[in-house]
Amino acid sequence: MIHQKTRTAGARPSRVKLNAELFAAFFRVGIFGFGGGPSSIPLFHQEVVKKYKWMSDDEFGDTLALANTMPGPIATKMAGYIGYRLGGIPGSMTALVATVLPTVFLMVLLLTILQSNKDLPWVSSMSAAVVPVVGVMLAVLTWDFLKKSGQSLGWGKAVLLTAGAVLLMEGLGLHPAFLILAVLIFVFLPFNKGGGDE
Amino acid sequence: MIFWQLFIAFLIPGVLGYGGGPASIPLVEAEVVDRYGWMTTQEFGEVLALGNALPGPIATKMAGYIGYTEGGFLGAAVALLAAVGPSLVLMIGLMVTLLKYKDSPKVKNITKLIRPVIAVLLGVMALQFFVESADEAGIAETLLLAGASLYLLEVKKIHPAFVILAALAYGAATAFI
Numbered sequence: 001m002i003h004q005k006t007r008t009a010g011a012r013p014s015r016v017k018l019n020a021e022l023f024a025a026f027f028r029v030g031i032f033g034f035g036g037g038p039s040s041i042p043l044f045h046q047e048v049v050k051k052y053k054w055m056s057d058d059e060f061g062d063t064l065a066l067a068n069t070m071p072g073p074i075a076t077k078m079a080g081y082i083g084y085r086l087g088g089i090p091g092s093m094t095a096l097v098a099t100v101l102p103t104v105f106l107m108v109l110l111l112t113i114l115q116s117n118k119d120l121p122w123v124s125s126m127s128a129a130v131v132p133v134v135g136v137m138l139a140v141l142t143w144d145f146l147k148k149s150g151q152s153l154g155w156g157k158a159v160l161l162t163a164g165a166v167l168l169m170e171g172l173g174l175h176p177a178f179l180i181l182a183v184l185i186f187v188f189l190p191f192n193k194g195g196g197d198e
Numbered sequence: 199m200i201f202w203q204l205f206i207a208f209l210i211p212g213v214l215g216y217g218g219g220p221a222s223i224p225l226v227e228a229e230v231v232d233r234y235g236w237m238t239t240q241e242f243g244e245v246l247a248l249g250n251a252l253p254g255p256i257a258t259k260m261a262g263y264i265g266y267t268e269g270g271f272l273g274a275a276v277a278l279l280a281a282v283g284p285s286l287v288l289m290i291g292l293m294v295t296l297l298k299y300k301d302s303p304k305v306k307n308i309t310k311l312i313r314p315v316i317a318v319l320l321g322v323m324a325l326q327f328f329v330e331s332a333d334e335a336g337i338a339e340t341l342l343l344a345g346a347s348l349y350l351l352e353v354k355k356i357h358p359a360f361v362i363l364a365a366l367a368y369g370a371a372t373a374f375i
Contacts, residue, residue: 028359030253031253031254032362032363033253033255034253034362035327036218036219036255037218037220037255037256038218038220038323039323039327042358043358043359046357046358061309061312061313061316062308062309065308065312066292068316070285070288071212071214071215071285072212072213072257072285073212073215073257073285074218074255075219075254075255075258076255076257076282077286077289080282080286080289080290084290092290096282099258100262100278103255103258104258104259104262104263104266105262106252106253106254107248107249107259107263108263108274110248110252111248111263122370122373123252125373126251126365127252128334129343129365129368129372130362130365130366131327131340132327132331132343132344132347133343133344133347133365134327135344136344136347137347138320138324140351140352142321145317145320146314148313149313152310152313153311158314161311161314161315162314162317162318165317169322170318175216176315177216179315183312183315184308187307187311188304
């Protein structure tokens with residue numbers, strides 16, 4: 001967890017500009033995220049790491065891991081925390097509103113206009129076409145994490161850990177929160193010397 | 199008191215739902231249909247179907263819409279706050295605590311060890327999306343869309359938003375043919 005407030009050093013954007021950027025970033029995440037919060041993770045990555053560089057890849061991975069150990073919707077935990085880190089409580093509010101409100105508004109509007117939700121073949125056909133795209137985006141992000149893992153741990157260790165995670169989560173049905181907690185506990189165990197030796 | 203009921207109804211799924219919004223939907227249904235009887239199972243299913251077809255987090259779309267139908271705009275605000283607030287406060291609290299120890303070599307080690315776990319989580323999710331798409335749209339269609347989007351995203355480096363828009367347009371167009 002090597003988080004530093006990367007944006008506080010150097011030219012610091014004004015509060016208004018920061019909030020406008022937060023709003024734009026998380027508005028796009030909300031409005032282009034089909035398939036619920038978890039499927040919008042690649043979009044978060046695109047905005048937060050690639051476009052605005054608010055976090056490094058590592059910080060993003062850590063934040064995602066922590067978010068996964070806690071209950072509740074993942075998209076709002078990510079948006080709310082990233083907003084908080086960059087702009088305090090106002091930043092957090094901006095990020096939340098941008099993530100949540102446009103799509104809630106759309107939902108209320110559509111359902112109110114239609115009274116009851118009859119079949120909307122074109123709406124569901126549009127969403128169905130996005131599903132494989134989200135699949136590709138997630139697969140690309142998966143590969144990113146695997147590659148980084150191989151580089152930092154060495155491929156032997158990385159493959160071993162990955163296989164272990166697959167076995168525990170998919171084979172034995174262990175909830176990811178427990179696995180992440182187990183890693184956290186392992187790192188803090190007294191006999192684990194940790195740090196810098198690999 | 200409808201606002202209190204809305205708060206409780208969406209607080210419980212928010213606090214107990216591990217695995218993000220989609221995982222908490224059965225918990226929402228238990229409150230909204232079984233406990234408070236605001237909707238029938240059928241109605242809940244219809245709202246969920248439309249919610250799934252629209253973009254954005256599903257938990258907040260459900261909370262916002264059901265809050266609105268039961269208690270107007272204030273109801274929507276109360277339900278959203280209950281769905282989002284507690285887990286966000288927990289998240290910020292934990293991250294701020296960990297930040298204090300960010301220079302500890304042990305904490306630095308977490309990043310390395312947690313990466314494969316995150317990779318597996320994302321990989322499994324990717325697989326689920328491909329399987330779902332193959333079930334609904336067929337394997338040929340899935341391969342076509344996946345291949346095209348891989349090419350556009352990774353080779354042409356086109357922004358994901360435009361690729362998603364293109365897929366939406368494709369979906370709408372094929373619905374009318």
